[in-house]
Amino acid sequence: MTAYDMKKLVARGALAGLLAGVVAALVSLLIVERPMRAALAIEDARPAAPGARGGDLFSRPTQVVGGMVAAVVVAVLIGIVFAVVYRWVAERVHRQSAFARSLHLAAVGFAAIVLLPMVKYPANPPGVGDPATVDQRTSMYVSLIAAGLVLALLAHWAYRALAKRHWPGPMRGVVAAGGAIVLAGVAFVVWPANPDPIPPDVPAALLWQWRLASLFELAALWAGLGVGFGLLVDPSARRWAAGQRAAVAPT
Amino acid sequence: MTTPVPVSRSVRTVPLWAWLLAMSSLLALYLVLQENGMLLGQAAEFIHEFVHDGRHALGVPCH
Structure with a gap:
């Protein structure tokens, strides 16, 4: 009954989360960083507000790394929760391959946890938001x-x-x-x-670019999680991978 | 094909430790993404500033 072994499922959830987190971190570095810099330049150009919190606790490169680390940590934690919920769903939904079930669960999670709040409260770059x-x-x-x-x-x-x-x-x-x-x-x-x-010095084009980039990073995270976890738990995918290893390994 | 083996109830339900693990993961997610000093006070500022890019990029409300 490997399909129901909770420890293995949690380990695979964490591993799938790690892979999804790395993909999301790359999106963060390659795509989110550009509008991020534009937003920070706008923020820096403003006169410092009295009593504003220190934004320079960490250097800019450290914060870029911090943003990527955050994506990986968040994805691993979501992956662990995903594995537990997957097992709960697997007890109830039988007429589905493990891979399809993982994709469905990720799609539902993305819709409820990302799309719904994204439409009502769209992501904002630094420089927007009242403490x-x-x-x-x-x-x-x-x-x-x-x-x-x-x-x-x-x-x-x-x-x-x-x-x-x-x-x-x-x-x-x-x-x-x-x-x-x-x-x-x-x-x-x-x-x-x-x-x-929205402060008047933040252009609409930057806001739009930021929200698309943010949505892209979150979509990469959830797609990576659904596909990664699905491949890790699906019996047919595991059999195929085991067959490939057996064919390569010297006897 | 072998006949399906009846699975005992204890194997078929999500064990308690797994739910507790899921709950602590959610708490950790809160600390990484949402904590503004309500639970951790000063230490929150360090976490907050380190993952600040990530919070904005992941669409979480921020100052």
Whole structure:
């Protein structure tokens, strides 16, 4: 029963997270760094606000490394949680290959944890964001993610409940996913708007570039996690890899 | 093909330690991405500034 061995699953989740984190860190270095520099130049050009926190605790190169380390650490931690949730899902959803299940779970995680908050509270570069509202913004952001995860669970339950009533698959999918999307729309209206104004010295083009780059880094992370974990746990992929190793290894 | 072996309930449910591990991973995620001094106080500033690029790039609210 290797498919249900929790320790192996957690180790593979952490490994898949590490791989996904390295990919995201490369995106951070190659793609996010450019708008990051433009945003920092704007921030540096401003007169220092009285009582502003020291932004120069670390040098610029150290912060670039810190940003990459953060991507890897975050991806490994998400990978561990992913493995536990995967096992919980695997007990409930049987008619799916391990690889397909991993991809589905990553897609749902990306939608609830990245897309939903990204549409309501888009990412902002340094230089945007009032320190006085950070706690408020954090609770809005975290609670919206929690709501997204609840919606994913509701959709899962609705799909299963309709299966017991012998609804055809496509109809179940439309009702479960459509219902979740409608409720997400309600959440957009109910959750308060980001209280911070965009400072006039931050150009719209930079903001747009920043948000696309940020979305790209997060998409790379979740795609890497879903594909990596799927390949690591899928029995057919593991058999193929073992066969390749046996063919190469001297007898 | 062998006949499927009945799996005991203890093997089929997620063990408690795994849920605890998942919870501590979420706490660690909070400390890396969200901590603004509420739990760690001064030490938070070091973590915050080191991973500052990462927080912004990952779309997390920041000062």
